[in-house]
Amino acid sequence: IMSIFGEVPQAAPVAVFKLTADFREDQNPRKVNLGVGAYRTDECQPWVLPVVRKVEKMIADDHSLNHEYLPILGLPEFRSSSSKIALGEDSPAIKDNRVGAVQCLGGTGALKIGAEFLRRWYNGTDNTKTPVYVSAPTWENHNAVFSNAGFEDIRPYKYWDAGKRGLDLEGFLGDLESAPDHSIFVLHACAHNPTGTDPTQDQWKQIADVMMRKSLFAFFDSAYQGFASGNLDKDAWAVRYFVSQGFELFCAQSFSKNFGLYNERVGNLTVVAKDQDNLNRVLSQMEKIVRITWSNPPSQGARLVAITLNTPELFAEWKDNVKTMADRVLLMRAQLKEKLKALGTPGTWEHITEQIGMFSFTGLNPKQVEYLVKEKHIYLMASGRINMCGLTTKNIDYVAESIHEAVTTVQ
C-alpha cells in the first residue's frame, strides 16, 4: 500500500553525529574520538561540573519549587544574569535599561529566535532577500538555521586562510566592504568553531569600523564564554567592544559547554537596542515568535544557571570549574605541539597553541584524515578539525605519533 510519504528522500546524516556513531561501533581498543563537540575529562568521560551537582540537589530538595510553565520569554533571573555575564556586571547598556533577553533552547534556539525575528522585522517587514553572511568555514548548523528561518541569500565571508593557517583579515574586511549595506553578519564571539582562530582586539576594531560605517548587523554566536581563555571577561571582549561602540546587536549565548548542561538546552538571546522603548517592542515580537515555536522554555537548566550566577559562592565555584576545563584544554594543546615538534613532524605546529577553545584546525588534508580514521582509528572531521577535549594524557602519544605518520606517509 502506498504511503503519502513514499517520495520522501533520505536526508544525509549530520557529519559529526555520524562520526561519533562510527566511533562507537569501532572495536579497536586504541580508538580515539576527536570529533565530539563536548568536553571530556582526562579519563575521556563527560564531566558533570561539581557546582552543577550541588545546585541540582538544592533544586530537588527545594519543595517550594514546582513545574509550572515559565513565562514565554523565560525565567527572569536567568535572563538578566546571563546578559550580565555576556555584557559585564557594570555594562552601561544594562544601566541604560536597553538590554533584554529571551531564554531559548540552547545556542541553537537563540539563533533560531533571533533569525526568525530578523527575517520578519529587521530592515522592513520582509527580509527573505537580506543577505546573511556566515564565516568560511563555520558551524555547519548556521546555514540551516538561517535558511529555515526564511533567509534565501546566505553567503560566506572569508575567514580561514588555509595557506598561512590563520585569519584572512584582508579577505574578511574585503567581504565586509563589498557586502550590501544592512547585511547580517554572524560573528563568533570567541573560540571560533571550527578553526579556533579569533581576531585580535585590534582586528576586531577594524571589523567593527567597517560594520558601523556600512550599517551591517552584528549577530554574535557565543557558545564558549569562559571556556576559551578560562576568563569570562576576556572571552566577552569583542561583544562588549561592539556594545561600547553603539551597535544594536544580538548575542546568542549557550551554556551547554561552560556549564556542561548540553542536554538541558540552556541558552539566552541577549538583545541590545538603542533605548528601552525599542527594546520592549522587539521583545514583544520575539514573544510572539517563541509562542509558535516552543511556547515557553524548559525550567530545569535555567533555574540551575540562575541560582549559580546569582549566588556569590556558587558563582566563584563555577568560574573555578570552567577554568579547570579551559586549563586542561590548554595543557593538551601545549603537549600536542611539543610532541609533534619532538617527533620532528614536518610543517609548523604553532597554530595548535595559537588557536583557542575546544577546536583546532590541524591543517591535515582529507587523505591524511582518512588515514587517521581508517588505519589508526582516530576519528576527526574531514576538515581536519579536532576537539582537543578528546585528547588525554593516555592517548596523546598515540595521537601525536599517528599524526606524524599521516603527515609523513600520506600526501
Add this chain to the structure above:
Amino acid sequence: MIRRPNTLNARCCCCRASMDLLLPKDTQTYSIAVFGVQTVGCTGAVRLGAELLRSCYCSSSSWSGPILLSSPCDDSLAGTFKAAGIEDVQYYRYWDAESNGVCVENIVHDLENAPEQCVVVLFASGHRPTGAELSQEDWKRVAEVMVKRQLFPFFLIPAQGLCSGSLEQDAWPIRHCVSLGLELLCAQSFSHNFGLYGERVGHLLYVLKQNLLAVQSQAEKFVQTLWSCPPMEGARVVATVLSNPAHLVDWQESVKAIAERCMLIRERLRERLRLLGGPWHWDHIIKPGGLYCSFGLNTQQVEFLVQKKHIYLLPNGCLNVSAINSRNLDYVAESIHQALSSKL
C-alpha cells in the same frame, strides 16, 4: 505488527515509552511503522509535525495546505502552522452552541466537503478550549470519512488519562484510526498528566506505511534547525516512570485521582447550578471529563464575570474546572447563574 526502528538516539527510551503509551506493542494492526521524536512540549511537536508536512507531504514539492482546525481551537495553533509555511488554514465546525457540545453531523459534513488529502487536526481527547468530546461511535464515523476522502489525521493528545481517567480510553480514537490502516501524526504532551509543564516534555509520533527511515532523517534535520535536541530533565522523569512497573502504577493512580477530582467538581458545579434554578440544562458539564469546560456563555456574560465578579475565564466562555474548589464553588456557581439571568 508494529515495526520500530533501532536508533542510537540516547533519549529513545522516552520515545519508546511515549509510543507504547499511545500504541501498545500488542495492538493488532496492519503492517505499519511507528517512530517518535521527543519535542519541546506539545507546541514543539505541532511545529515539528507542521515543518515535516510542509516539506514532505504528498510529493517532494512543497505542500502549503489546506490544514483543517476545529472551530474553536487554541489561538496559537493556526500561528504555529503558518510559521512552518502552511498558509492555508481552514476550519471545520466542532462546538455546537445549540447543544452545548460537539455536533458530529457538522464535522462529518465539513470533512466530506474538504479537499481530498488535506490534513485535519483532531483532538483525541481533552479538546482545547471546549473540553467537549466525541463518543466512540462518533469517532467511527469521522474515521470512515477520513479514509474515504483520504484525509490525513494530525492528532493532538494534550492530557492522556486525565479526561476519562483511563489511558486507553483517551487514546482510543488514535488506535482506531491506526487499525483502519491510516497513516497519521500525533502530538503528545506530558505537561498535564505528569504536571511537568515547565520542563517541556512532548512527543511527536509518526505512523507510516513505508519509507520510515527517510522520514525520520528529515525530521531530525528539522529538529536541528529548531532546537538541536530536546531538554532532558523532564523526559528522563517520564521515561523512568513509564518503564518501571511500580512507578507506572503510582502514576496511573495519580492521573486517575486528577481525573476523578475534575469529575467531582463538575458534578458539584452542575448540582449547584441546578439548585439555583432557571431554564438551563447542565448535563453538558459532566459529559466530558478533564480540565476544560465550556459553559456556552456569550461575550457580554464573560465580560460580566471578569469585570464585575472577578472571575477570570477565556473570552470564549471556556474555563479550567480544576481552578474551582470547595471554597469558591458557591461563588462561581452563583456568579454564572447571575451572568445568565441578568439582561446583558
